[in-house]
Amino acid sequence: MHxxxxxxxQPDAKPTATNTAVxxxxxxxxxxxxxxxxxxxxRHSGWFDAKVYGPFxxxxxxxxxxxxxxxxxxxxxxxVVYETVCGLCxxxxxxxxxxxxPPLAGxxxxxxxxxxxxxxxxxxxxxxxQVAGHDWNLAMAxxxxxxxxxxxxxxxxxxRTAWGNKSSPVSEADVKAAxxxxxxxxxxxxxxxKMTPPERGHEVFKKYGCFQCHGPDGKGGxxxxxxxTAEQVPSLVYxxxxxxxxxxxxxxxxxxxxxxxxxxxxxxxxxxxxxxxGIVTTNELSDLADFLFSLKPKGEKLDF
Ligand code: HEC
Ligand code: HEC
Numbered sequence: 001m002h003x004x005x006x007x008x009x010q011p012d013a014k015p016t017a018t019n020t021a022v023x024x025x026x027x028x029x030x031x032x033x034x035x036x037x038x039x040x041x042x043r044h045s046g047w048f049d050a051k052v053y054g055p056f057x058x059x060x061x062x063x064x065x066x067x068x069x070x071x072x073x074x075x076x077x078x079x080v081v082y083e084t085v086c087g088l089c090x091x092x093x094x095x096x097x098x099x100x101x102p103p104l105a106g107x108x109x110x111x112x113x114x115x116x117x118x119x120x121x122x123x124x125x126x127x128x129x130q131v132a133g134h135d136w137n138l139a140m141a142x143x144x145x146x147x148x149x150x151x152x153x154x155x156x157x158x159x160r161t162a163w164g165n166k167s168s169p170v171s172e173a174d175v176k177a178a179x180x181x182x183x184x185x186x187x188x189x190x191x192x193x194k195m196t197p198p199e200r201g202h203e204v205f206k207k208y209g210c211f212q213c214h215g216p217d218g219k220g221g222x223x224x225x226x227x228x229t230a231e232q233v234p235s236l237v238y239x240x241x242x243x244x245x246x247x248x249x250x251x252x253x254x255x256x257x258x259x260x261x262x263x264x265x266x267x268x269x270x271x272x273x274x275x276x277x278g279i280v281t282t283n284e285l286s287d288l289a290d291f292l293f294s295l296k297p298k299g300e301k302l303d304f
Contacts, residue, residue, distance in 0.1 A: 071157075071169055078158025081151050085143055085279060086121075086159075088257075094163040099270050101138070102131040105163035114170060117156060118178035121145070124209040138270055141209040146279040149175045201291025204284045210236075213271050218295055227269035228260040240296040248289045253277030 083092065086104075090096050094105035104110050109131060110117060119125075121144025128137040144152055149172045157169035186207065192200055205211065205218065213233040215221045220235025227233070239248060255275030261268070280288065 074154050074157050074169060075161060077151075078154035078156070079162070081147065081155040082158050085147065086155065088275070089140075094159065094165075099138075099267065101140070102129070102134070102136045104159045105165060107131050110159050110165055111167045114156075114174050115178045115181050118152070118175060119182050121147070121152065121155075122179060122182050124212055126212055139212045141212055141274060142207065143274065143279060145207050145209075146281060146284070149179070197287045197290040198294040199291075201287035201289070201294075204280065204288045205291055208276070208280060218292065222271070224259070224269045224271045226261050226263055226266040227271070228262050231262060231269075233271050236292050237295045237297075240293045245289050245293070248292065249285050252280070252285060252288065
């Protein structure tokens, strides 16, 4: 007979399960792993975007997502310039607006040789013209004079190929040549640097054709049928009395689309103040304001 070792369980002992708390480090580790997983998903996945996970159904569809180059890119950029600078008058559809601007869609002007076409946005267009068999007698300021060669090439290419127009696109070199042919007598950069700000501002006034509506040297006299301001585009000789420089720059940049009518039931006046922000550069605007302030006859107090 030998003794039972004392570590032996009693024969009637049964295994039991008790409730013990999960160790805190497992909880923390799980949370950290979930967090890191979320960060990884955030950085490396496309958030289930159809463009990442969706199957392409055609080569055209895939091509539409590729970065564009050449003529397609030129036309796409031209559309942006068009909507910003020209579309307000000629319309997004290129159909123009009655009593405001002739159509560009189907216009023989758009199909003309490049120097004749570029002359319109660079030098403006005044007086009676025919477009697709209809008479127009309005004025367009040189709305494109402040655009770079590449922006102008893009916008002209756009109007020559959009809305069913079928003329050749225009290159930057074409625009450079046309600009040189048109602005032969404009002062050079060295000439401009020697001028005082009001003198430079006078050149800006001529460059953008402000005189077409505000008269030579801003003295007024241009008729604007049914406008409340004596049926004329206002003279600018006394703007120094109505605006300080910041206000004047803000007004010119913003323009004024809706011209108050003399007879409220009469037609919309043909001339409105274009929005010059983004067309006239910041330096030019400052010189322009100095020029306009200098118009006020000497001897009268400038109270701004
Ligand atoms: C503030 C309004 C206005 C803006 C902005 C404007 N135009 Fe015009 N455009 C006119 C008017 C008005 C005429 C007609 C002038 C006339 O009767 O002699 C015209 C005429 C034309 C013509 C010749 C006639 C025709 O319909 O084909 C072309 C080309 C043209 N504009 C292109 C442009 C381009 C390009 C831009 C932008 C860079 C532009 N215009 C911005 C008002 C505008
Ligand atoms: C297509 C015609 C047209 C052109 C081009 C034009 N303007 Fe105007 N401008 C107007 C009209 C119309 C008004 C009157 C706005 C109103 O009644 O609210 C006006 C108003 C103004 C005023 C405010 C005058 C006042 O007494 O409050 C200033 C300043 C001005 N224009 C400056 C310019 C400058 C600078 C340019 C050239 C960069 C220019 N305009 C080109 C039509 C034009």
